[in-house]
Amino acid sequence: MIRVLIVCSWGMSTSLLVESMLEAAAARNYTLSVEALSAGEYMDRLDECDVVLIAPQIRHLRKSIERLAQEAGKPVALIEPFHYATMNGEAVLEQVLLLLQETQEGQAQP
């Protein structure tokens, strides 16, 4: 089970991406849960996720989100704007998997 937290603006456009990610995950036999929350709401949910993604339209908050995510020990990255634009769940899922892989490798050799 991979739990993804997407921090976005008002959650409207991200909900479309979430659907596409769930489809992509189902096609590749991953169990995925994705939660899209606004920049004011995500903090309390940091502990209950594995990966944090940032929607491109709030990249001005990137630093503060990255700091909180790192404090909680979660890998974090900005969603590639074009993938976000085309609601490319497949590519974003790939990004999530890559992030998780990198974290595991990092933990293996401290």
Next chain:
Amino acid sequence: MNAMIEKSSAWFERYLVPPLSAIASNIYLQAIRDAFIIFTLPLIIAGSIFLIIANPPIPALAQFLQAHAGIQNAILVPFNLSFGLMALFLAFGVAYSVAQYRRTEPVQPGVLAMVLFLVASMPVTNLNSLTLGTILPYLGGQGLLIAILIGILTSEVMRWFRSSRFTIRLPKSVPANVKRAFEALVPAVLLITTIWLLEWFVSSHTVTTTDSSGHRVTLQLTLPILLMKVFEPLVVVQDSYPAALLEIILMMLLWSVGIHGMNIVTAIAAPFWFSTLAANAAAGPAHAHGIVTEPFFHIFAHLGGSGATWPLVIYMLRSRSAQLRTVGKVALGPAIFNINEPVTFGVPMALNPLMMIPFVLVPVTIVTINYLAFSFGLVHVPMVMQPFTVPVGISGFVATGGDIRGSLLQFFDLAVSAVLYYPFFKAWERILIAREEAAARGESERATATKAVSSVSSGAGRGALSR
């Protein structure tokens, strides 16, 4: 052309993004915006439904209700106790959101802020002699500024007490909930006392104003009335063409560098927008005159999403560029509901010096046209609040309280947008087609698998964008 475009985007990224980001990431501005969006907007929209019923767009029904004021007043009760109390809920929302950004317990400051707001709004007198009607405007649109100030104050004071020595400490064995209640006691009593004494002093003075029906009345002064007196000039200035122009330019500059512009300008302008909107709602469709409100932007300027990009989606669907066609297909559904992140980041408009020109210019033109149309009375001013996702055509009718010319204005704006965007779209399309052809030539030398170019593979689209 390509090199120039890349150079100027790097320049924007370096010099334009940091100052805009700094404003946008201010904690108080974020909290105010969240408070409006999460806590008050649903109530304002719900209340708006009753406002429409009380002022129906069907002449026969409207005449009936005018003749039977009792029925109209009855329909307005739920409106007055939701839309009409927006400042009360805003006080909760601001305190709650600030606490959340500060990562402390949010409900207690939220509830306390509501109490403090009520203390600030009621003149210190025999409460039996008060009539709700005189207080009501200041619990709604006229009380937004004091609600915001009290919300911030409550959260920050409670946070300070929690981290200081001046709080009641209980042994570790006491359950967390009980402990929290006691911790809140000292700041709660202190804040209530302070606001109450301040209000007592203020309400020993009187003020003469005109009420909604134009009569001059003498009232006991309260903190919201006092604050409104101080800020009145600002509210008036905000409801003007230069202010509207400034706001739309700021919104679109932010979006031009890929930051949510509407979101950020809302944080600054919302108290003024909703103050004006509440005045419109109270005045009714015949007498409302405030122009620069939330629907002025969300419903009448951002047609198909920020930047009025609806026509671009249509152009893209028939484009010869694979990238634009891909984006167009994804963008169509969201555009109906005025969501355009696919356009902004897919065309892209953001950080694209060529498309940034109309991205700012088109909304500026539309705002100008609309301001003129509203100020000459060609169309009723917006007075109803609805979600920004209501499709173009319907939303213009509803926002104006049922004026079909509201929809016509939206369609006229769309036509203007279509004309202004066209030359820029064509120029950008030529650049993309040239890039795609160059990429295809490179690829066909390597392999016969050229299917990828014509398929919807986003990989092909992305390659064309970034290389």
